[in-house]
Amino acid sequence: MSSCNHPSLRLDVSPHAAATGFSRPALARRQAATTPSGRVTNKQDVLQNHARLESLFPAPLVLPGDALAVDPGASPPQSLRSWVQDKNRNPVTPQRKTIYVAPTPSFAPELGPAYPLEWQPPAIKLPGVDKGVGRACFDARSVRDYLEAFYHPLPVKMLPGEVRWVPWSEDGGRRRGPKDGRYLGLQIGDGVTRIAVRRCPDEAYRHQLRVGDLLDALADALPRDAYALLLVTEADMYEDDEDEFCCGRAYGGSRVAVVSGARYHPVFDAARGGREHDWPFSHCAEFVGSLCEGDGTGSSSGERGDRSSSKGRKTDGEALLSGSGADAVMEAVVQAGLNLPAPSPLQDRSTPRPDPGAPSSLLWLSRVARTAAHEVGHCFCLEHCSYYACIMQDTSGMSEDLRQPPYLCLVCLAKLERAVLDGVSGSPADDGAAFCIARYEALVRLCARWEHAAPMWAAYRRWLETRIEMLKNP
Incomplete structure (x- = not known):
């Protein structure tokens, strides 16, 4: 269990990103990357809806030593359009799915x-x-x-x-x-x-x-x-x-x-400094500021780790946990990870109690399952992602690996949606929202099986439920 109290979250890239030369694509370009044409839409409501998702899909952190900080050009953005045009892409077919x-x-x-x-x-x-x-x-x-x-x-x-x-x-x-x-x-x-x-x-x-x-x-x-x-x-x-x-x-x-x-x-875990800031706790603003402090890009004392001075103020790229609306989305996710739900009495009666190794096993499983999804994603020709914090990000080491989220970002999800709906007979190819909702609901059911023991499963379920609600009530 994490001991970080998380007085604030950082949803933008870290201060270190500017020193590395990494430049995150602008909002309009991120929205365009989800379209088959690769063009920026002129519809203001579409852009506003995309902006509404920014706290649910934060930026990559780009901390010192991270893959995007060491070599910003190693993962050029792969839009849906460039993915579609990839001649080496493996199509999903009814015979090979x-x-x-x-x-x-x-x-x-x-x-x-x-x-x-x-x-x-x-x-x-x-x-x-x-x-x-x-x-x-x-x-x-x-x-x-x-x-x-x-x-x-x-x-x-x-x-x-x-x-x-x-x-x-x-x-x-x-x-x-x-x-x-x-x-x-x-x-x-x-x-x-x-x-x-x-x-x-x-x-x-x-x-x-x-x-x-x-x-x-x-x-x-x-x-x-x-x-x-x-x-x-x-x-x-x-x-x-x-x-x-x-x-x-x-x-x-x-x-x-x-x-x-x-x-x-x-x-x-102990040798690498503990699991205090593994996802979903990786966007803690104090943690981000402390890692950037030594390279001259550190934040002010309020961002750096002084909790008393960081509460009650909001700095650039930072969303306070006391915020509301879109800024409160990641707060809810973090709180879900901090407050693991206890098994219901019905579950206690119908299933045997887990042995002492079960929490560690489910923690271990959460990490292996995430990387398994990442590697299979490469079989769909999904390249390493630099648009958002995303399961398809590249990684330079274990600490960065375990800070990354378990979900696909908006751009990578658009590619998977296209691959599946184009290749599976009988799928509603014209209804991407239905595909996403069904997929998210399947993941919610999986998280519910394991969320009692590992923060990732509990927080992931909360993230998924928030995304489903947004899709059902745009």
Whole structure:
């Protein structure tokens, strides 16, 4: 649970953004980016409606060290029009519309009973580690459930057949047991692919797997009716020799993606400074100001972290929690995260009480599910986003990753809407509002299952309900 009291929120880019050269597209350009023509509408009411959503869709923070701060040009804005014109885009069709999720691989008995322990974080055994964190785990089937709601109404299925780690030797393929540890075999169905293994450079884990090899294995196993195939694994990954680790990667053109939950494990939260300003608490104005203070772009003392002087005043780019109207939208979201709802008496009677590891497991799941949605988004040819704070943003590290929201911004949602409604037979292609409402309602149902234990699920549900209300009452 967060201990930040959040006297104010920052809905605009941070003061640091100007020093990096990052320039957020203007409101009219953001509105135009959601239209197939790419043109700015002259209808004042449309622009006003777009402006009304600004507190529900805040700007990217662009804090020191963030991806947009380090290289502002690395994620050029991708409008709906440019996405439509992308000749490499994978169309959704009635014959190829299913998203498959490969389950977390099991370990073959030939690897030995102690081998799975070598892939767990050594930090679990450190003194003082919470027992719930030590027992935390996530289920790939829950990731499937989330993707089914996130990419509603596309079908999302578990990949049939066996998925497991098996021994590998260079001279004869599969071998009887661990040898030099340089390679591991990934068996998907009847096929086995060699996966490179290395020692973890920062020793957060003992071993890491090369993500390119994992993606190659998925490409070989892609079902004929698959739009995309995602592998969910708890093993740590790396991309090349210069990398310390990698949490997710997609070969969008090949329609395959992989997500590792290794670095999202709650056991690492204390080492990175806690989870106090993970989403939905990431837009805390005091937090933003404190990170910008050291580079000469910091705010005044009222924005920087002095709560007594920041209450009761409103500075540029900042919305006070005591505000009203559109400015109060994110306040409600934050408060939902701070005040986790308790399970109802009916739920207590009809379902068993969760074990001590359940809150940590659902926290872990919230992170893995968000990244899974991001990587599958690349299979839809959604590029990294710089219009808004968005699930499709690029990230430069774990802290930035966990500050980003779980939702698609207005521009990225317009692309997904177009992809799904153009490709699924029988969809109301002329009614985008109905598509969005149905999708949001599916996500609300998912959040309701897990919101009792993790702030993201509770806050996300409040965000979704606010968006549904706006769509139903424009």
